[in-house]
Amino acid sequence: MPADFPLLLVPGLICDDRVFAAQIAAFPGATAMPGWGQTDSLTAMAQRVLDTAPDRFALLGHSMGARVALEVIRIAPARVAALALVSTGVHPVANGEADKRHALRDIGRMQGMAALVDKWLPPMIATPAHERLYAPMRAMCIAQGLPAYEAQIKALLHRPEVDSLLPTIACPTLSCTGALDVWSPPAQHEAMAAIIPGASLTIVPNAGHFLPAEQPEALNAAIAAWLDRIA
Template sequence: MSTPFFTDVGSPGQPVVVFLHGVGGGRHGWAPQQAHLSVLGWRSLAWDMPGYGASAMLTPYDFEHLAMAMWQMMDAAHIRQAVLVGHSMGAMVALQAWTQMPERITAMVLAASSPAFGNSDGDFQKQFLAQRLAPLEAGKTMGDIADKLIPSMAIPGGDAAKLHQAHQSMSAVPQDTYRAALHALVQFEQRAALPTITIPVLCLAAEHDRTAPPAVMERMTQKISGARYACLAGAGHLLHYEQPEAFNVELEKFLKDVKP
């Protein structure tokens, strides 16, 4: 397994945040957050998940091995412990990582996500896969998919300029990676892990998120002892792209309480 590529902002010795993007994302999508944290005295890593950007593909492509790749990245950066901040599928990687090496995670921010998707044999999962993969089967490009999917995931009538980076990231995802990530996604199941979490957690929802609705995130919060819940107004599923300043405010408030 080769080490994933990552952007490293900050200095050795500072407390560390690791940013984990979603299915259509990439390391560049966290640039506003990395810049903000650097001013606050935090070091941060933002990876290209295996198969994305400059990171090699992974086989098998499942959450167990994605979390292992994250540990490998942290080892390469000589980081023992970190706060994990995950968006959507990235938050699922964070939950998976908790089940492997909880002693290496000091806190987690789970944004616009859920503790389970289901299994590949469920009707909902089959319909989801068929719907998301249909454009590729019809010969469409990832850019074509981004044209339709990005606006549908954001708040209706939102600022298109703020979604430019999200569109660029999704357009650049290799088709094989996108297929593999979706197949992994529908098999994710970590509901049983929630009551075992003993570190500070922020579950961050978005008011207009139809992919991971606030009600789903509220239920997840209730199953994690001591977890905090916050909901960003005026944002959809792509909350850190749509409302980067508001996202940073919630992140900063949380990190103030967990900074060593």
């Protein structure tokens, strides 16, 4: 990792720095945002990143965290030496999306956060890693609490458009997802890589949506190659 550009990792919806344990261990000086609590806008999340980050840094966002990373680029592009968008999307709010997210919220309100997580989490971890990862990822998500889920889905449901932003990204960019990710499928990342000038694309086999924990060695290899592109 270039010494002048430390790696900052940005977690997604009801996640925290635990999802990046393998990346923090592999890259000296790498740090992760601790989670979002009840912050309810992507712009506010991006400002928290900028308030925490050094003057210039490499930025990797996972899932909702990649949408936060894009807002960082929108606010302060000169501070980002390189950008990685992992297991994410750039589409606007889809028909029915609010209803689905609010249905999970209502499960949480009626049955508790554990019930919400047990409905939401299983499809996100691919079968090869499910037995190893489900319990620790479940504990991480439950620990965030229902108020955090409610605030963060508000942020997602009011997300800014990014179609006009993607072609303006000028730093080395990695678009990366798991081959088995049903939430952020390979075709979605192929389309993102085609729009962002000079972006590279990596599809990791045998990985679902929790790619950083499911296939950490493969993702770390992609991160190392991406960081090597920083001049």
